[in-house]
Amino acid sequence: MLEVNQVNFAYRRGEPVLHDITCSIADGESVALLGHNGSGKTTLTRLFMALDHPRSGEVLVDGNNIEKCEPADLADKIGYVFQNPDLQIMEDTVFEEVAYGLKNKEISEENIKHQVEVALKAMGLEEFADLYPRSLSFGQKRRLGVAAALALNPRTLILDEITNGQDEQEREMMMSYLKKLNEEKHITLILITHAMEIARKYTKRSLVLYDGDMVYDGSTDELFDGVRDLKPWGLSQPPLATLGAVFGIKAFDTEAFCNKLELKGVGVK
């Protein structure tokens, strides 16, 4: 359970980045954190990891105030994948990179190997285990970041723009795996994304930040109803939501949408 109560935050230039934010995310939720560039999405999640501390207000993880915590204290609970994968790469091979966090725990070599292999496989990276991480493509480096977080089996995953640079197939592979984790193991997913289709398809709840204010906290379905004007928040309705609303069709891919259309003036079979 993650909670923020009346949190305010500003970086050193002094302009407030978050204003009086209050929200809580229960275990097992799948939440999209949306908003324009600079709206405060990443900043808010950094507070959950104690990467920053609020100027006022409190941040609670599992009911405990984390004002005295360091990021390392929370590493067991929350897996955080940064927007820029290069910032997280430290080791010389893909395997070692994923094993890094595990080696700081009292786990046998054998278990480490197993957990790393499972995480690499889940992200489709098993064939790259021996490669130098920085030689991977941008999209692969992002998946490596996710694999490294997964290997630690955290209860909550905060994923910052992980679908960038992935093609359709890779996106589906990643997201359906994470969805399964969420549904079967009740891992909490917090997805920071600009990909409206991904948010619509894979999360149940959405939080929208606009200029540091929380302007929407509710169901993802209602947010992407295809009708609501999201432009003022810098967001947009995905085409399938807009067209779906016109025809009363709820579909997440082209085939499903077209399946439900029929020509006008032709009798119903």
Add this chain to the structure above:
Amino acid sequence: MSEAVVKFTDFYFKYLSSELVLKNINLTVPKGSFTVMAGPSGAGKTTLCKAMLGIVPFYYGGSYSGSIEVLGENVKDKRVSDLAMRVGLMLDDYESQLVSLTAGEEVAFSLLNHGFKPQEVEARTKKALADVGLPGRENYQLDELSGGQRQRLLLASVLAVHPEVLVLDEPVSAMDPDGAKSLYALLYKIYREYNMTVIVVEHDINNLLPYVTHMVIVNQGVIAAQGPVMEAAEVTYAYPLLRENLPRLWQIKFNLEQRFGLQLGNWRSESEAQQELQERFQGGIGKC
């Protein structure tokens, strides 16, 4: 639009320790076109972009055969720095292209390297920052800019040189939908204003629909389709695994055309699509 700004002829390439990443590339990008390049990850799109400046193979090393002509000159005979005056490149890994402390220094860095005079550097820096929606941010430190703002900054650095050809590898990957839309609208304005040729690698072509004139689809190191955008899109749709590279609206268009054996318009916007769909289709009863 027949003159080519980029012409690959029988081009093959492998990095030092890789398999062939580009195979039998015969690709022409017409002068004045707004070309979008798409395809699955690892298809070779970024390598193609780098080859347009000679970075591949001459900086990375590796082996190649065939030839590349850019603006009528063989890349082999040119230095990367000479080509960079005429061809601007923005990489997908945009952080790796940023080298300075402040936004102003970042734009000035590329200008100074190209030998512009200090007064001109200042004027061009100011104009370029304003052009990309970062006016007056000269003194902002890079870590005060968000990912999307840093991408805009990089675009400003590339634009400030006024290249004839602009090659952009996923330039909006860190931008919100509104930012992505406005960046492409801005890019289109600049493209028209300076009569440039633009080549954009983009996964999400939806935002480019109003502007794009030509399309290239790359798959497993091979050009799977190229040409005027609708023709290339039709070829692409014939490959089920490549369909997802097309804009959602066109996937719907081709799907319905095949399904019902009819011809739909070449929609360039959601409202065009919606209008024609509403005229001709209805939601299936009991299927909602």
